[in-house]
Amino acid sequence: MTGTQQTNARPTPPAGEGHQPPPAARAAGLVLAITAALAVVAMAFALPAVHSAPREVPIGAAGPQAASAQTVDMLERSGRDAFAVTFYPSRAALTRAIEDREVYGGITLPAAPGEPATLLIATGASPAVAGLLTQMGHQLGMHTGMPVTIEDLAPPTPDDPRGAGLAASALPLTLAGLLPAIALVLAFPRAPGLQFGAALASAALSGVTIAALLRYVLGSTTTNFWGVAGGLTLGVGAALLLLLGLGALFGKAGLGVGALLAVLVGNPLSGLTSAPEMLPAGWGALGQLLPQGATATVLRSAAFFDGAGSSGAVAVLVCWALTGTALLSAAALRHRKLAAR
Template sequence: MIAPSPTVANHHAAADHQRPVLARTAGVVLALTVALAVLTLAFALPAVKSKPHAVPIGIAGPTTVTEALQRAAPGAFAVTYYPGVAALRQAVLDRQVYGGLAVDTGGPTLLIATGGSPAVAQLLTQVGASFAQHSATPLTTEDLAPPKAGDPRGAGLAASALPITLASILPAIALVFVVGQRVWIRAAAAVLFAGLMGVTAAALLRYPLGSIDQNFWGVAAGLALGIAAALLFILGLGSLFGRTGLAIGAGLAVLIGNPLSGLTSAPEMLPAGWGTLGQLLPQGATATLLRSTAHFGGAGAESAILVLSCWAAVGTVLMATAALRRT
């Protein structure tokens, strides 16, 4: 029996070694393609499918006004009636509605709140202009939460959505790998980071960006609570389940929480049901809390604070479970 030459044997060995390398490479390429496709869909789909769904607005006037609005934009608005323009104005300032139309003997008055949502304010402006054109009466427009002089398009708050999300993911990853198994040191560091980051983000919105000009400490506290809630939850998952928990938490935040936060438009501008889901997640609640503290003195922030407190409590329970299990 003739043994194979060393050259042939080496060739077969090299081929056998190369096959798993090629398989792994193909797997990495395929996995990255799928991941980027999912990421693209997560961010683009809510924007593409965006349109008004039962946006809360107020009417102070006859029912014919509502009928005209429903004809102009079927299903776009959920209307609440108010006895007069003063009551409607207070409802907008309390964030019960995004705006509304008051019609009396003095002519129609459109109330908007750009700080609550520039997208909804623009929509109401268009609807109000159409109503005035059809009724052949001049329209008075009053912006109860106007954009700031340093940021007339309100782009600063909208652009802060992803950085706020990353502020809960990156520290969680770092603390899990750097601090080791000291769960309560991780928790203390997370709370300290959230407070510092809240003040830092508020300072950036106030000074370089000019997106806020009032209630600085309210904005900072709201941002700190939002970052702490998401960070503690992801950190709890990482403490209990390690890298798998971190991956799950980061995926939920980036692929679901951030796109559905509504900070770039409004929850009611997202596809039906998606906006409601987003408000139950830390990113959506933080977005609502940020707009409330930045433009309305904290009005309408109660539900967001409750949601964020629950997420922070869940994260704390997860970390406590991890500590007890290790003990």
Template structure:
């Protein structure tokens, strides 16, 4: 005779309500952190301490500077130059984001949309407002010249802004896959560096030849992307080798929840609230975005800071990987000696 096992009471195997409560609270905290990390920089963004130039005679420069200080206090960090050529050179060298040129009498706005579309639009609006005020309500035509413009195939810079997240995700995925599939710290490091090169070549080709979002030298753009991916992946790999899953979680959260929102890729670091823009430029996503702008549109000008930051993260990741590998060897040595002692 076949006996049927009694049906299991669902209530006897269900989780306690306290577990459900903790899960709901944890999920609420996670979604709140995600919303804050990605929305706060955009909601609180404004123009502050944006470096610009004013070209013209001393009296006109003083008048424009006073008007700017009155309309937008603490919005601009002003550099005074003699003429239009000097202002254009500062823009091309990435010393300033744009300029207001009053050297010819009629205000002229010089912008660089490749350095940041939001700041270029702000400068255009400021120039129009100043010209209206100077003309006593009769607005003359204001000449706006884009000194370093974005490509015609992507005039809003959408591809460049959207490419910041794949750079972070690519570095994280490299760390995850290499940790799970590859054994040996040296092989993981080589794999991360090799992926940085191939990933940089692939992403630069997509952005430059397919989307038309960047200009400049292809290999220089690929090198900028490769250095960014290497900085991200090696840092996370090093933290994982030293602290395990906790280190991976800390590294991934730092790059994704802090570095990416504060990178300033969608606007400019100077438009982020408070100290967040400066902090973002010390992390791989922010430094990598600025480096790619320099190689793509400014012939590498202004790239020194970003290169130093990214190289520092690469070196830090390599050091962490070496320390983690040495710790693994020290831990494995006593375990390897146990069978020998048992045999004796």
């Protein structure tokens, strides 16, 4: 007797499928992972702000030597290491130091008793520090009985009196370097030359666009448009080339690591919303060695000081741009070797 033999055996599941956790457990793990990631992002952005305080902020004092020595001693004691005071022989020397971005501001003491002292500030260098110096000047006048007048050597624009526009540009500048890098790596994974050309074009377009928004929409800047646009182009280009090089050479892993460092480290430590000296000790200096921090310095220097004090930051950006270009070149060489095989 012949016939078909039926069995109750179930189909063998694909390899690994039987070891997967149930959907509810996977959903719970996904929710926990997202929550942890959000907590990390929140801490990265909140901790620098929470622990923001003046630490050895460079300021100056000018005037008669004896009176200046007394004032410097008072500033250092009342500031509790908030300020690092440098003595200048004259108001003109102190003014030059502020305009060259060597110090954030300072006080000029009168030559004769009864005359007012002059507090020199530069809001364009940092609205937060300018506010601290203004408060310090009022306290100094109350303690000494000496009238204090305030003069702003880099005043904010009438349309943006609090300097909010430049501070708010920190995240857009980070995204201007990050998003094109992600798009170019994913869209053209084996074309480093095309990626390089597109990155340069994207950086130039982003720099001019953000400069135009700061001037013509937000009113945060009024002078040196092309200097601001050039500085932003260099800053965005340095970050973009670095991220692009990491992605081209190491794939999605390199791009992911670079993106996390840019968002979680570079952006919070840029100092654009306050000042590097107001970040926790050591972190402000680290931020200035990263593309976002150097871009912040170049932006403020170009917008309010005609580029003064930005040479170090420009050098940092050039180094990062060259590093990214070297990574892209290494990726191109690897692709050529693989194609030759």
